[in-house]
Amino acid sequence: xxxxxxxxxxxxxxxxxxxxxxxxxxxxxxxxxxxxxxxxxxxxxxxxxxxxxxxxxxxxxxxxxxxxxxxxxxxxxxxxxxxxxxxxxxxxxxxxxxxxxxxxxxxxxxxxxxxxxxxxxxxxxxxxxxxxxxxxxxxxxxxxxxxxxxxxxxxxxxxxxxxxxxxxxxxxxxxxxxxxxxxxxxxxxxxxxxxxxxxxxxxxxxxxxxxxxxxxxxxxxxxxxxxxxxxxxxxxxxxxxxxxxxxxxxxxxxxxxxxxxxxxxxxxxxxxxxxxxxxxxxxxxxxxxxxxxxxxxxxxxxxxxxxxxxxxxxxxxxxxxxxxxxxxxxxxxxxxxxxxxxxxxxxxxxxxxxxxxxxxxxxxxxxxxxxxxxxxxxxxxxxxxxxxxxxxxxxxxxxxx
Amino acid sequence: xxxxxxxxxxxxxxxxxxxxxxxxxxxxxxxxxxxxxxxxxxxxxxxxxxxxxxxxxxxxxxxxxxxxxxxxxxxxxxxxxxxxxxxxxxxxxxxxxxxxxxxxxxxxxx
Amino acid sequence: xxxxxxxxxxxxxxxxxxxxxxxxxxxxxxxxxxxxxxxxxxxxxxxxxxxxxxxxxxxxxxxxxxxxxxxxxxxxxxxxxxxxxxxxxxxxxxxxxxxxxxxxxxxxxxxxxxxxxxxxxxxxxxxxxxxxxxxxxxxxxxxxxxxxxxxxxxxxxxxxxxxxxxxxxxxxxxxxxxxxxxxxxxxxxxxxxxxxxxxxxxxxxxxxxxxxxxxxxxxxxxxxxxxxxxxxxxxxxxxxxxxxxxxxxxxxxxxxxxxxxxxxxxxxxxxxxxxxxxxxxxxxxxxxxxxxxxxxxxxxxxxxxxxxxxxxxxxxxxxxxxxxxxxxxxxxxxxxxxxxxxxxxxxxxxxxxxxxxxxxxxxxxxxxxxxxxxxxxxxxxxxxxxxxxxxxxxxxxxxxxxxxxxxxxxxxxxxxxxxxxxxxxxxxxxxxxxxxxxxxxxxxxxxxxxxxxxxxxxxxxxxxxxxxxxxxxxxxxxxxxxxxxx
Numbered sequence: 001x002x003x004x005x006x007x008x009x010x011x012x013x014x015x016x017x018x019x020x021x022x023x024x025x026x027x028x029x030x031x032x033x034x035x036x037x038x039x040x041x042x043x044x045x046x047x048x049x050x051x052x053x054x055x056x057x058x059x060x061x062x063x064x065x066x067x068x069x070x071x072x073x074x075x076x077x078x079x080x081x082x083x084x085x086x087x088x089x090x091x092x093x094x095x096x097x098x099x100x101x102x103x104x105x106x107x108x109x110x111x112x113x114x115x116x117x118x119x120x121x122x123x124x125x126x127x128x129x130x131x132x133x134x135x136x137x138x139x140x141x142x143x144x145x146x147x148x149x150x151x152x153x154x155x156x157x158x159x160x161x162x163x164x165x166x167x168x169x170x171x172x173x174x175x176x177x178x179x180x181x182x183x184x185x186x187x188x189x190x191x192x193x194x195x196x197x198x199x200x201x202x203x204x205x206x207x208x209x210x211x212x213x214x215x216x217x218x219x220x221x222x223x224x225x226x227x228x229x230x231x232x233x234x235x236x237x238x239x240x241x242x243x244x245x246x247x248x249x250x251x252x253x254x255x256x257x258x259x260x261x262x263x264x265x266x267x268x269x270x271x272x273x274x275x276x277x278x279x280x281x282x283x284x285x286x287x288x289x290x291x292x293x294x295x296x297x298x299x300x301x302x303x304x305x306x307x308x309x310x311x312x313x314x315x316x317x318x319x320x321x322x323x324x325x326x327x328x329x330x331x332x333x334x335x336x337x338x339x340x341x342x343x344x345x346x347x348x349x350x351x352x353x354x355x356x357x358x359x360x361x362x363x364x365x366x367x368x369x370x371x372x373x374x375x376x377x378x379x380x381x382x383x384x385x386x387x388x389x390x391x392x393x394x395x396x397x398x399x400x401x
Numbered sequence: 402x403x404x405x406x407x408x409x410x411x412x413x414x415x416x417x418x419x420x421x422x423x424x425x426x427x428x429x430x431x432x433x434x435x436x437x438x439x440x441x442x443x444x445x446x447x448x449x450x451x452x453x454x455x456x457x458x459x460x461x462x463x464x465x466x467x468x469x470x471x472x473x474x475x476x477x478x479x480x481x482x483x484x485x486x487x488x489x490x491x492x493x494x495x496x497x498x499x500x501x502x503x504x505x506x507x508x509x510x511x
Numbered sequence: 512x513x514x515x516x517x518x519x520x521x522x523x524x525x526x527x528x529x530x531x532x533x534x535x536x537x538x539x540x541x542x543x544x545x546x547x548x549x550x551x552x553x554x555x556x557x558x559x560x561x562x563x564x565x566x567x568x569x570x571x572x573x574x575x576x577x578x579x580x581x582x583x584x585x586x587x588x589x590x591x592x593x594x595x596x597x598x599x600x601x602x603x604x605x606x607x608x609x610x611x612x613x614x615x616x617x618x619x620x621x622x623x624x625x626x627x628x629x630x631x632x633x634x635x636x637x638x639x640x641x642x643x644x645x646x647x648x649x650x651x652x653x654x655x656x657x658x659x660x661x662x663x664x665x666x667x668x669x670x671x672x673x674x675x676x677x678x679x680x681x682x683x684x685x686x687x688x689x690x691x692x693x694x695x696x697x698x699x700x701x702x703x704x705x706x707x708x709x710x711x712x713x714x715x716x717x718x719x720x721x722x723x724x725x726x727x728x729x730x731x732x733x734x735x736x737x738x739x740x741x742x743x744x745x746x747x748x749x750x751x752x753x754x755x756x757x758x759x760x761x762x763x764x765x766x767x768x769x770x771x772x773x774x775x776x777x778x779x780x781x782x783x784x785x786x787x788x789x790x791x792x793x794x795x796x797x798x799x800x801x802x803x804x805x806x807x808x809x810x811x812x813x814x815x816x817x818x819x820x821x822x823x824x825x826x827x828x829x830x831x832x833x834x835x836x837x838x839x840x841x842x843x844x845x846x847x848x849x850x851x852x853x854x855x856x857x858x859x860x861x862x863x864x865x866x867x868x869x870x871x872x873x874x875x876x877x878x879x880x881x882x883x884x885x886x887x888x889x890x891x892x893x894x895x896x897x898x899x900x901x902x903x904x905x906x907x908x909x910x911x912x913x914x915x916x917x918x919x920x921x922x923x924x925x926x927x928x929x930x931x932x933x934x935x936x937x938x939x940x941x942x943x944x945x946x947x948x949x950x951x952x953x954x955x956x957x958x959x960x961x962x963x964x965x966x967x968x969x970x971x972x973x974x975x976x977x978x979x980x981x982x983x984x985x986x987x988x989x990x991x992x993x994x995x996x997x
Contacts, residue, residue: 021448024630028552039481059873069683080455081640093893117437121855122450122855123854123855124420124446124447124449124452124453125448125449125452125453125455125928126450127449127859127860128453129715134864134867135867135871137861137864138863138867138868138871138875138974138984138986139871139874139875139892139974139986140950141938141952142449142929142930142931142936142938143926143929143936143938143950143952144452144928144929145451146449146452146926146928147449147924147925147928147929147936147938148924148950149922149938150924150940151922152621152922154922154923154963155922155926155963157962175417190416190417190418194415194417194418196405197407197409198409198415200511201409201415201422201424201440201442201460201511202415202417202422202444203422203442203444203456203506203507203509203927204458204507204925204927205446205449205454205926205927205928205930206924206926206927206935207924207925207958211417211421211444211446212417212419212420214418214419214446214449214451215418215449215450216417216418216419216448216449217449217450218418219446253900254898255898255900255949257949257950258890258891258892258898258947258948258949259888259890259900259947259948260888260901260942260946260948263920264922264940298450307462323425328509330416342417342418343418343510345418345451346821361463364656365412374433381800388501389940389950401446444926446928449928451928452928452929452930453854453928454927454928454934456927506927506934506935
């Protein structure tokens with residue numbers, strides 16, 4: 001009987017570059033920076049790494065396919081380097097690869113590293129690509145992610161009979177909070193607090209999503225070195241240990257896009273993956289037990305719906321929780337303490353590991369008081385890649401001993 | 402509904418990670434004997450994850466009840482306004498503002 | 512008895528007032544004021560001769576079983592393909608089978624009537640068979656030209672056979688001349704014409720009467736015997752003179768739609784015929800004449816069954832469905848007459864994978880989905896496995912033609928970031944009537960026109976154009992359900 005990987009894998013060290021428009025750095029430069037910081041934090045050398053998993057999404061520009069570019073850039077010593085792409089969950093997928101490698105007993109120490117170099121396109125945004133397959137080139141809508149997520153907002157308001165003004169007010173709070181948090185974070189791409197009035201006055205990108213409801217494109221890299229608890233105790237005796245409590249992925253079955261049952265107002269993969277993650281972590285009541293979260297706020301409505309899909313807010317109750325400050329930095333479950341995608345940035349392959357980086361440092365109490373979460377026990381990260389009716393969701397839960 | 406409107410400085414970027422917008426000018430539209438405050442704005446969506454674009458758009462805080470009656474703690478002017486409600490008035494004001502500012506893509510109401 | 516069994520029409524939603532053209536271009540060529548009355552129909556940026564022919568064909572085939580179609584003929588002088596049969600694309604979109612005859616008719620404005628004659632002769636030669644003729648044109652005149660003023664975009668369609676005939680085919684008479692009033696070479700985009708006085712006096716005013724008189728002589732008729740007269744001629748003076756030969760009653764001559772649509776080229780006789788059939792009475796004699804490199808003159812007699820097809824199909828509902836195109840520059844960009852900056856993103860190369868298109872042709876061209884024989888769930892696409900999570904049956908689909916089923920809006924948005932020639936791009940999730948859903952582009956509407964739950968129809972449109980390889984790809988979009996005209 002499969003029992004998951006709870007407490008079988010711990011984080012030995014992590015690194016994360018500043019995210020942003022890194023015109024001066026290549027993908028390889030960013031990988032080296034993230035790796036160097038992670039090795040220093042872990043207190044080991046490159047030769048101690050036995051295997052690596054690389055998370056990266058786009059290959060049209062960026063670092064190409066396969067594991068060679070990354071292995072060359074970091075001059076890894078002929079170890080396995082496996083490239084993983086699963087949309088915005090790619091970073092967490094790489095972490096999962098490394099964690100499973102260690103949990104299986106195949107390796108003592110493994111590297112998960114994510115990177116995305118997107119600012120060489122010559123235009124804003126991700127490159128066009130047949131991301132959903134060649135068949136969709138012929139029949140897929142002329143759609144962008146904001147437009148697909150905008151439909152989540154209209155369907156959400158309709159399903160719960162909540163006036164759109166109220167949903168927009170909650171989305172505004174979501175964005176306002178991330179900007180408050182991001183302003184305090186030196187590694188964040190955008191460090192600027194905004195007023196709610198400034199958010200409300202912005203234009204619609206895709207109704208009802210405004211300019212401040214959408215995330216951006218960043219360059220960046222993040223790395224995690226994982227090992228078994230036994231190896232950790234040898235290398236870092238008597239130090240607090242951040243343990244992996246759960247790692248779950250769920251991928252759309254195609255039901256949301258073509259069958260008649262999906263409500264259009266929730267994300268089925270998040271509901272499935274989080275249920276399994278809580279079971280793996282032994283969490284019974286996430287609203288009471290989860291201490292903090294980094295969720296995939298690609299759009300403000302995604303964060304809003306995610307609060308319900310993670311079984312933290314009751315269905316239809318997320319706007320109330322959000323506006324009551326439940327997810328603020330000083331609320332019951334701070335969400336996006338590092339600024340989230342909207343302020344920290346979103347280099348796709350690195351984002352999942354960036355979120356883990358925040359949970360790791362919060363659990364170890366390393367951040368200054370003005371942005372520290374008080375006495376965290378469990379931290380949760382969440383990625384959502386794709387669009388509401390067809391996507392990949394990853395959930396990871398961490399705890400500290 | 403009564404509300405306050407904080408006047409943003411003109412031609413100053415209000416930036417998000419996906420782009421920015423700014424207020425180009427403030428205007429008043431006479432409508433049914435009342436004065437509708439509106440802002441002529443522009444936006445560039447240049448660093449969004451999902452495309453690029455931009456537009457001219459108009460934002461309507463509401464009917465003016467007290468124009469620039471005080472300054473807030475940041476030194477910005479604050480006006481008292483009454484929100485424009487109802488599809489009919491919003492539609493007619495949209496039509497009038499579009500005629501006054503051709504090419505503008507959106508008329509959004511607070 | 513062989514004859515017309517149904518008819519259809521299509522007029523694109525956007526109408527450009529000719530005074531807007533004059534206001535934009537009159538400074539250069541002030542004489543275009545002479546044609547500046549009324550408005551012309553302009554194809555949307557995602558429409559061309561194929562899509563408009565399909566739209567007319569869909570109108571014509573409402574309520575008609577597609578499996579009985581034995582031939583599909585397409586007529587146009589602006590077909591997007593020189594090689595790759597355009598009629599096959601039309602037939603696929605109409606949901607016809609593949610064991611049928613298809614043909615393109617082109618190179619003359621009488622191509623529409625010649626296709627109709629061929630279809631009638633096909634039906635006569637093959638008892639029990641059915642054929643459909645779909646014609647459309649989207650001709651271009653240069654900026655500030657007479658043609659730009661006069662030409663309009665639209666389509667007409669006629670179904671023929673020997674059962675349920677609504678207008679019996681009685682006979683024809685054709686004349687063919689290498690009379691070059693208008694021409695376009697094989698690689699020419701814009702129409703070129705010779706002197707208008709010559710076209711009017713020697714062309715319309717002599718060939719149309721010659722064809723009509725020839726028809727009458729052949730069948731022992733007089734031109735005044737006809738109750739409805741359908742022929743194109745955009746010269747008002749010439750039209751008056753020709754009308755005189757049909758007798759005193761001006762009402763029997765069908766309106767030429769110049770003020771509302773413009774001259775739709777090879778489609779125009781069939782578009783006007785569709786409008787005539789909307790009001791035809793049993794027993795009425797109908798004369799149809801085309802003009803272009805000669806004339807085809809044909810006569811029909813409406814049967815008692817004609818009222819059965821007077822159910823809303825035809826030109827009226829399309830004429831009533833209109834929106835102003837208040838912007839000449841938009842017209843130029845939509846018709847490819849002025850190059851817009853689409854940004855670096857717009858330069859991304861999109862290849863067409865023909866083997867993929869072949870595999871998925873039913874699903875792409877006809878929006879064919881499937882109904883699972885195991886659980887009954889209708890779905891699109893229907894690939895191998897049923898989408899119902901409680902079923903999952905493999906290869907159990909009964910094909911379902913969804914293009915004429917319509918649906919309702921599940922969710923929708925207007926998107927300022929998606930690259931579009933008519934931003935914001937509008938799209939949304941549509942629930943098919945009968946089950947299943949998918950995300951489709953919307954067209955012929957603005958976001959403000961939509962609401963969750965509203966009814967939509969499906970319209971065959973250009974999906975994307977690959978300028979590097981001159982490939983036009985097509986797929987279905989959603990449009991707000993078109994209202995019937997009472």
